[in-house]
Amino acid sequence: MTYDHTQPDVIRRARALQGRIQIFLPLISSLADPLIELIEKRGAHPEGLEALLQDVAKWVAQPVPKPTEPDDERPPEALRERIAAMRPSAEALASLDGALLANALWRLQQVVDVWQDIRPLRSAILHNACEWRPRFRHWRLGGTERFFDRGLMLFSTGIAVSAIIVACSLWIESG
Numbered sequence: 001m002t003y004d005h006t007q008p009d010v011i012r013r014a015r016a017l018q019g020r021i022q023i024f025l026p027l028i029s030s031l032a033d034p035l036i037e038l039i040e041k042r043g044a045h046p047e048g049l050e051a052l053l054q055d056v057a058k059w060v061a062q063p064v065p066k067p068t069e070p071d072d073e074r075p076p077e078a079l080r081e082r083i084a085a086m087r088p089s090a091e092a093l094a095s096l097d098g099a100l101l102a103n104a105l106w107r108l109q110q111v112v113d114v115w116q117d118i119r120p121l122r123s124a125i126l127h128n129a130c131e132w133r134p135r136f137r138h139w140r141l142g143g144t145e146r147f148f149d150r151g152l153m154l155f156s157t158g159i160a161v162s163a164i165i166v167a168c169s170l171w172i173e174s175g
Contacts, residue, residue, distance in 0.1 A: 010125060017121040020114050027114060031107035038100040046101055052082050056108065060115055064122045076116045083109050 035053075038044050059075045083105050092098035 010128070013121055013125050017118065017125065020117050020121065024111070024114050024118065027107060027111050031104060031111060034100045034104040034107070038097060038104060042097060042100070044097045044101075046086065048082070048086060049101075049104075052079070052086065052108070055079060055082075056112065062119075064119065064126060076112050079112050080109065083112070 038046075039049075055075075056079055059079065086101070087105055088098040088101050093102055
């Protein structure tokens with residue numbers, strides 16, 4: 001992913017943004033599963049969960065800050081505090097509802113962390129700003145090495161070579 005006349009910082013930020021966007025949708029999907037099970041199928045409505053989800057959605061929908069406008073760090077910190085306050089106790093984790101709630105809150109925490117990286121990265125790329133510090137460092141994002149199935153590659157090569165030999169043999173024999 002190289003671009004003509006691009007600064008190395010922009011390319012580095014673009015790769016970091018790409019990695020975080022690649023993981024954002026799977027995080028949302030993994031957040032939806034325990035929420036669907038907890039709320040829709042089991043009928044549990046933990047107090048404050050819906051308001052917390054709405055506040056996270058509002059924060060995610062906010063526009064990208066301009067470099068002249070500092071991005072307010074309070075919303076993600078306040079969301080993290082609310083998530084921590086809602087975590088079930090050790091005794092509550094023994095029940096399925098408590099385990100589902102803990103899983104959903106853990107995933108929501110990851111969503112907040114990833115989005116907190118995406119917002120300033122988008123701003124840094126759009127406005128060519130130079131300062132950005134990552135928040136989400138739990139997983140390696142945007143793998144750089146490809147996986148090669150050498151056995152399948154060898155099998156495919158053998159089939160192609162065999163097909164060429166059979167075709168050439170038939171052509172030679174048919175004159």
